[in-house]
Amino acid sequence: MSSIITVGSVALDSIETHNNSVQSIVGGSATYFSIAASLFASVKVVGIVGEDFPEKGINIFKNNNINIDNLERAKGTTFKWSCKYNSDFSHRETLSTNLGVFESFNPSQIIGEEENDILFLANIHPSLQKQIINISNKKKLIACDTMNLWIDNNLDDLHGVLSYIDLFFLNEEEAFMMSKSTSLIDCFKHISMLGPNNIVIKLGERGCAVFESGKITKMSPHPVKTVIDPTGAGDCFAGGVLGYMAHSNSTLIDAIDYGSAVASCAIEGFGVDNLLSVTAEDIVGRVNSLRE
Numbered sequence: 001m002s003s004i005i006t007v008g009s010v011a012l013d014s015i016e017t018h019n020n021s022v023q024s025i026v027g028g029s030a031t032y033f034s035i036a037a038s039l040f041a042s043v044k045v046v047g048i049v050g051e052d053f054p055e056k057g058i059n060i061f062k063n064n065n066i067n068i069d070n071l072e073r074a075k076g077t078t079f080k081w082s083c084k085y086n087s088d089f090s091h092r093e094t095l096s097t098n099l100g101v102f103e104s105f106n107p108s109q110i111i112g113e114e115e116n117d118i119l120f121l122a123n124i125h126p127s128l129q130k131q132i133i134n135i136s137n138k139k140k141l142i143a144c145d146t147m148n149l150w151i152d153n154n155l156d157d158l159h160g161v162l163s164y165i166d167l168f169f170l171n172e173e174e175a176f177m178m179s180k181s182t183s184l185i186d187c188f189k190h191i192s193m194l195g196p197n198n199i200v201i202k203l204g205e206r207g208c209a210v211f212e213s214g215k216i217t218k219m220s221p222h223p224v225k226t227v228i229d230p231t232g233a234g235d236c237f238a239g240g241v242l243g244y245m246a247h248s249n250s251t252l253i254d255a256i257d258y259g260s261a262v263a264s265c266a267i268e269g270f271g272v273d274n275l276l277s278v279t280a281e282d283i284v285g286r287v288n289s290l291r292e
């Protein structure tokens, strides 16, 4: 069994949907990922928060046995992000991003890392992802996520990261942008040439397409009762997949259903609410009932 180290944003999010609006709730790519992965494996989070980050947020990590020895608390404000969804959640507009203490985040070592660890570089600036690779020991597997912002503005930096990546998670729109093609086969060809041997292209409510050592498999989504808030779905998916792989030594393909089940639970609630109430047994139950 391996442990997982993740680096990414630990944030205060403000989210507006067609029937709800919340201010400054605990979020961030590393937060969603680490809670999801901690269902199956032990997780260390690398990140930074400001003086305004609530004790309630710190307790979320502690209560889920997520190691926060590498979560720095600095003078200043926590990374803040706000967004608005349209009524069917098919579109999300980022309203504001305030980096706060994240702007000067400059980690120089990871406390307690081990060679058998899995490293997940959640969605942050690719130059920070590269910095983490540089200060890390050799890892069992390095995975990463990205977003359209970096593909648009920092593609060279992202290419620099991908040459070290074993497993790359991105969504369909990002894959099309990177590959300048709307064919998934072309996307896999293009992206695998940049480094990763394993790629998951997330297709939202259509599931995902997986490229694992040259073979392409289309995977079904996990059914969702009612979408309440899709924020963090991608991070929860990656957390479920890597958490399950770390726990069971399974292949990527075998772990996909666990990622889909965690993401489906998460988006049936607001922010991290539902994610915090779910157990590993719930997830295994969801996967087994669907497989039957």
Ligand code: AMP
Binding pocket: 008, 009, 011, 012, 013, 027, 028, 029, 081, 097, 123, 124, 125, 149, 230, 231, 232, 233, 234, 235
């Ligand atoms: P997702 O819905 O998977 O895109 O993840 C949303 C999470 O990513 C939110 O909790 C945000 O705080 C965080 N986030 C949004 N934009 C950024 C960014 N530019 N860098 C790091 N994290 C971000």
